[in-house]
Amino acid sequence: MSAPRREFLGKLAVLGAAAALPAGLTAQGAKASRIDVHHHLMYPGFLDEVAGRRAGSTFKWSPQMSLEDMDKSGIVLSVLSLIQPSAVTPELEKGRRIARASNEYGAQLVHDHKGRFASFATLPLLDTEGSLKEIAHALDTLKADGIGLMTSYQDKYLGDASFAPVWEELNRRKAVVYTHPLSPECCKNIKSDVPPAVVEYATDTTRTMASLVFSGTAARYPDIRWIFSHSGGTMPFLLSRFVRHEIDMKEKAARAMPKGMMYELKKFHYDTAQGNHSGALGALMKIVTPSQVLFGTDFPFRDGAEEIDGLAAFRFSAEELRAIERGNALKLMPTLKA
DSSP states (O other): OOHHHHHHHHHHHHHTOOOSSOTTBOTTSOBOOEEEEEEEEOOTTHHHHTTTSSSOTTOOOOHHHHHHHHHHTTEEEEEEEEOTTTTOOSOHHHHHHHHHHHHHHHHHHHHHTTTTEEEEEEOOTTOHHHHHHHHHIIIIISOOSEEEEESEETTEETTOGGGHHHHHHHHHTTOEEEEEOOOOGGGTTOOOSSOHHHHHHHHHHHHHHHHHHHTTHHHHSTTOEEEESGGGTTGGGGHHHHHHHHHHHTHHHHHHOTTOHHHHHHHSEEEOTTOOSHHHHHHHTTTSOGGGEEOOOOBTTSOHHHHHHHHHHTTOOHHHHHIIIIIHHHHHOGGGGO
């Protein structure tokens, strides 16, 4: 084993110390059941790799922090995904390096904490060859439960034609693809005292959904199961504008969306992290049923208690709440049962 590899695994062992409580039990001793599909990881050395490319370089996280909050919140399992900006870089080797390091780290956490973690694998999406190789490694060798992507890659959104080979492969595999927003390339220099995460993140989710739907990508690759963060960003509030754009597209809409725009939006899945308040949930529930909604915390940026309280306040039925907190994730990713 090489020295760098030993060093990496040594750091991993330190960060991956076992939780104090038995797996699957809350602090109160009750059986945990919730599944969190929006839960971040950061492999050792990631912040150095992306130095200067994300706000909040003092970001702190460890597996122990995750497990402690999970146990407090009745979360039996969290599906981990790399924090933004993930592997968004024009440097091909760097993108491949980030993706591989993150995916192997996630797989090691899954192994070390059986039944507590699953993983969405990272891809260097601007690098088609690298992405296809990483799909095979992540899904076939590491047994990741899906793919985790950013909503935009420099000036490209997910409906961009250059990504077609990746979508073809993921469609063939009927893969789950989770997406997370970041500060988009277009809006990094806005003069504002308001951090980009307050406005731009939810907007970037909306931009990429529009890109996928109106380009015809969502319809062209129907077996990809998409998950969008934060209750769909601002899409539910802009629905009438989406409808008007579909009308304005005329014949092009029929080619891009043979079953219609609403059909595609209703097929998507949505996590409720930071979108668990009545305004966001009320708007989203006008578009989809609770069967398309997934429990997500956005840990460590938010905790499980906030998510649980928000969903409870919306007054879903007990059956709907069980589906959102667990059942829908298991239907989407049956591998989580293991």
